[in-house]
Amino acid sequence: MKRILVTGATGQIGSELVPVLRDKYGSDNVVAAGHRRKPEDEFIDSGPYETIETTDAESISALVKKYRIDTIYHLAALLSAKAEENPQLAWHINMNGLQTVLEVARHHHCALFFPSSIGAFGPSTPPDNTPQVTLQRPNTLYGITKVAGELLCDYYFKKYDVDARGVRFPGLISYKTLPGGGTTDYAVEIFYAAVKNEPYRCFLKEGTRLDMMYMPDAIRAAIELMEADARILTHRNAYNITAMSFTPDQLYASIKKELPGFSMTYEVDPLRQAIADSWPHKMDDSAARAEWGWQPEYDIESMTKDMIEKLRKEVSNVT
Numbered sequence: 001m002k003r004i005l006v007t008g009a010t011g012q013i014g015s016e017l018v019p020v021l022r023d024k025y026g027s028d029n030v031v032a033a034g035h036r037r038k039p040e041d042e043f044i045d046s047g048p049y050e051t052i053e054t055t056d057a058e059s060i061s062a063l064v065k066k067y068r069i070d071t072i073y074h075l076a077a078l079l080s081a082k083a084e085e086n087p088q089l090a091w092h093i094n095m096n097g098l099q100t101v102l103e104v105a106r107h108h109h110c111a112l113f114f115p116s117s118i119g120a121f122g123p124s125t126p127p128d129n130t131p132q133v134t135l136q137r138p139n140t141l142y143g144i145t146k147v148a149g150e151l152l153c154d155y156y157f158k159k160y161d162v163d164a165r166g167v168r169f170p171g172l173i174s175y176k177t178l179p180g181g182g183t184t185d186y187a188v189e190i191f192y193a194a195v196k197n198e199p200y201r202c203f204l205k206e207g208t209r210l211d212m213m214y215m216p217d218a219i220r221a222a223i224e225l226m227e228a229d230a231r232i233l234t235h236r237n238a239y240n241i242t243a244m245s246f247t248p249d250q251l252y253a254s255i256k257k258e259l260p261g262f263s264m265t266y267e268v269d270p271l272r273q274a275i276a277d278s279w280p281h282k283m284d285d286s287a288a289r290a291e292w293g294w295q296p297e298y299d300i301e302s303m304t305k306d307m308i309e310k311l312r313k314e315v316s317n318v319t
Helices: 014-025 041-045 057-067 080-085 087-108 141-160 186-195 215-227 248-258 270-277 286-292 300-318
Strands: 004-007 030-034 049-051 071-074 111-113 128-130 167-169 171-173 200-202 210-214 244-246 264-266
Touching: 004 014, 004 057, 014 030, 014 041, 014 071, 014 215, 030 057, 057 087, 071 087, 071 215, 080 087, 080 141, 080 270, 087 111, 087 141, 111 215, 167 215, 171 186, 171 215, 186 200, 186 248, 186 300, 210 215, 210 300, 215 286, 244 248, 244 300, 248 264, 248 300
Parallel strands: 004 030, 004 071, 030 049, 071 111, 171 210, 200 264
Antiparallel strands: 210 244
């Protein structure tokens, strides 16, 4: 039975990954670890929770020893727009934190999952059917840390035999956590506005096409990759994965089918628009499909219906 540590457990991915891991491996076998944000009581009540600083090797090593951890999902990071506001802090968290966790994994023989992103690509990368191996010259600090993180994980695998694996996530859409400073956050914010019967002002311009994925697919991809036989993996860090590609106006149209009274206008944020313009429209995920059987389950229509259904319950519980 795996014994798992999840860093950044209260963030967008972690808050949904931890419950799934606990259902699969047992609540006591999955340790959630966060920095400052206080998690929901049910999150703490469902299994062990610890407060950590991801650049403090001693505290992480102590947790690994205490709970006999053999697998780490390292999710702690500053996202794209927030990273541009404070590049120095982003480097500290994203890079120093990753190296710290890799060192812990090396010394304690842990497998490691590291999430990369479409942000690892840049304006000179082919935007359509972006290849698994291609030019990566991101022009954001977030993207730079993701490219460096991919290479660092590869290094630790080749140099120290650390079983490091990762995926390049597209924009992620989730109903469980509020947006956290990402460039694709419009695709989450728009649903909150729609369910609350409020108009939405989109910070990306009409026609901005980006790769997207519904969170249940993202969680499943991370777990499936970590469960895959190491002998079949070639690329390791990090696999392109994708589920759907759409523009704000296409998402708006999908929501309008379910909520005809919903309205949206545009108020472009130059920073996030510039970041979005440097990212792929759609990645080629054939390597992930061929090597470990990756296959998404949600498209824009099924995701829209599920998001609205789930968010209605979330909003009604809050109000």
